[in-house]
Amino acid sequence: MSPHTERPAAERVVTVPPAGDGRDGRRRDGEPTRERQVHEPHRVGLPPIGAYVADLWRRREFAFEMSRTDLRAQHFNTVFGQLWLVINPLLLACVYFILVDILHAGSRGTDFFAHLMAGLFAYHFVSDAVRQGAKSVVAGGRLILNTAFPRALLPLSSVMTAFMRFVPTIAIYAPVHVASGLPIDATLLWVVPIVALLALLASGVAMLVAAAQVYFRDISSFLPYVLRIWLYASPVLYYAHEVPERYGVILDVNPIAPLLTALSEVLSQGEVPAAGVLGLGLVWAAGIFVVGALFFVSREREFAVRL
Amino acid sequence: MQSASNGHSASDGHSIKVEGLSVTYRTSYERAPTFRNTLIRLGRRQRMVREIDALKDVSFSVRHGTVLGILGANGAGKSTLVRTIAGILPPTSGRVELEGRVSTLLALGVGFNKQLSGRENVVLGGLAAGLSRSEMEAKYEEIVEFAELEDFMDLPMRTYSSGMYGRLAFSVAVNMDPDILLIDEALSVGDARFRRKSFDKMRELCGQARTIVLVSHALGSIRELCDEAIWMHKGEVRGWDEPDAVIEAYTRFLDVGEDAVTLEDV
Numbered sequence: 001m002s003p004h005t006e007r008p009a010a011e012r013v014v015t016v017p018p019a020g021d022g023r024d025g026r027r028r029d030g031e032p033t034r035e036r037q038v039h040e041p042h043r044v045g046l047p048p049i050g051a052y053v054a055d056l057w058r059r060r061e062f063a064f065e066m067s068r069t070d071l072r073a074q075h076f077n078t079v080f081g082q083l084w085l086v087i088n089p090l091l092l093a094c095v096y097f098i099l100v101d102i103l104h105a106g107s108r109g110t111d112f113f114a115h116l117m118a119g120l121f122a123y124h125f126v127s128d129a130v131r132q133g134a135k136s137v138v139a140g141g142r143l144i145l146n147t148a149f150p151r152a153l154l155p156l157s158s159v160m161t162a163f164m165r166f167v168p169t170i171a172i173y174a175p176v177h178v179a180s181g182l183p184i185d186a187t188l189l190w191v192v193p194i195v196a197l198l199a200l201l202a203s204g205v206a207m208l209v210a211a212a213q214v215y216f217r218d219i220s221s222f223l224p225y226v227l228r229i230w231l232y233a234s235p236v237l238y239y240a241h242e243v244p245e246r247y248g249v250i251l252d253v254n255p256i257a258p259l260l261t262a263l264s265e266v267l268s269q270g271e272v273p274a275a276g277v278l279g280l281g282l283v284w285a286a287g288i289f290v291v292g293a294l295f296f297v298s299r300e301r302e303f304a305v306r307l
Numbered sequence: 308m309q310s311a312s313n314g315h316s317a318s319d320g321h322s323i324k325v326e327g328l329s330v331t332y333r334t335s336y337e338r339a340p341t342f343r344n345t346l347i348r349l350g351r352r353q354r355m356v357r358e359i360d361a362l363k364d365v366s367f368s369v370r371h372g373t374v375l376g377i378l379g380a381n382g383a384g385k386s387t388l389v390r391t392i393a394g395i396l397p398p399t400s401g402r403v404e405l406e407g408r409v410s411t412l413l414a415l416g417v418g419f420n421k422q423l424s425g426r427e428n429v430v431l432g433g434l435a436a437g438l439s440r441s442e443m444e445a446k447y448e449e450i451v452e453f454a455e456l457e458d459f460m461d462l463p464m465r466t467y468s469s470g471m472y473g474r475l476a477f478s479v480a481v482n483m484d485p486d487i488l489l490i491d492e493a494l495s496v497g498d499a500r501f502r503r504k505s506f507d508k509m510r511e512l513c514g515q516a517r518t519i520v521l522v523s524h525a526l527g528s529i530r531e532l533c534d535e536a537i538w539m540h541k542g543e544v545r546g547w548d549e550p551d552a553v554i555e556a557y558t559r560f561l562d563v564g565e566d567a568v569t570l571e572d573v
Contacts, residue, residue: 061434
């Protein structure tokens, strides 16, 4: 038997449509156009970014739904589920406050409590996103093996979930802010861009870790330690300006430090964040986002083989 | 995925064009890919990666409204081929050109999360496949009705029987309004009545000039449903012809003969 049998005779007649008709991909009976897709090897390891982003945007509903489903699974929509989301960070903030106050011989006031709480909640937003994002690709394995979609939707939906879990903690911070007699004015609006930059940073780290997790499954087991050290290296349990000169380098190389510093300036000092601090935070967040996204996207086509 | 801007076009009556497609992938055969193991391996200078030539220079094309059967022994590259057409696996060389929306029903576990309810899985699957929320809402009732699972949609899928699981998967795949439907060994779902129903649904789809690619070991299904068939062997196309001729060549090659066992899904 020859390796390639000829096609059936009836099928060999190919009607060639008039030139120019080819590109628009119309159905023969004049129905709406069909989408055209081409799968080709990537020459540089990256798919065309424009098309990728467009595809990502078209399927954003999937990320929202994925995040909603996660939240439902965590009983986010029940009273006790919400309560737990609030009690847990509140307890943690109290424990840390007492600890730091003891170390400072009881000299910490309520404004420091506000600083600690805000920093801790903001940090938890990022670390929650990273922790969930790390698992997202491996946990979404079945969907990845069966459907072609931009895989970056998975870590991004983790960031959304973390954000939704972050929102109720604002409600516990607010009374502490008021009780501490901290100013309430338009300066507080600076929180919005800072949280947006934190989300950008969280997305970048989440994508980086999610892709790495496919190759090294033990990342999720040492991630909690890394995240805890990252917390101690961030200006949460102390003010950024209290860090002694010889340890200054820790904040210099910590991507989240400028953003948390800016947040503390806005909330517990009622000041507009210094342009330099905010600019540094922007550079870190954008840089890490680009690195994480490029790494994830250049690797994502291999996920189906590695899972 | 990209809309091609070059001169090639699949719209000369073809909905799938596969040209010189080769897929080589590297799989690692270590038990668990971990950082620790990688470090240990680097120390020993051993590699635990094997290259697999799953597809070698495969070319064929499928015209609108055709049902193409793909048959071949285990390991012939059928599933790899279907997953490459679906855009899940990247091609190593060559190209795949598709015209229309693709819906998949693949053997390696449909993309359902067993912890989530049937409803959540259907909606998530549809959104991942690129449908909008309103499209998904419009199709939802149809999907549930076709799968005959009205009373079970809010239960987690781990409570489903395998028949229910398969019925829902099939129903989602065919009701996505696909232009191209890729089915990988998933027809043995449900009882005889549901199978009849799924055959009828596929006939209806190809009556509307939709294209179906069907991978099956059930030669009877291929013969009944397909207009053309491809026989794959070790990553290469061995034959491409009318189903009867391909099945005859294939069974002669396997030396099993056609009997009730090879014709039916077991």
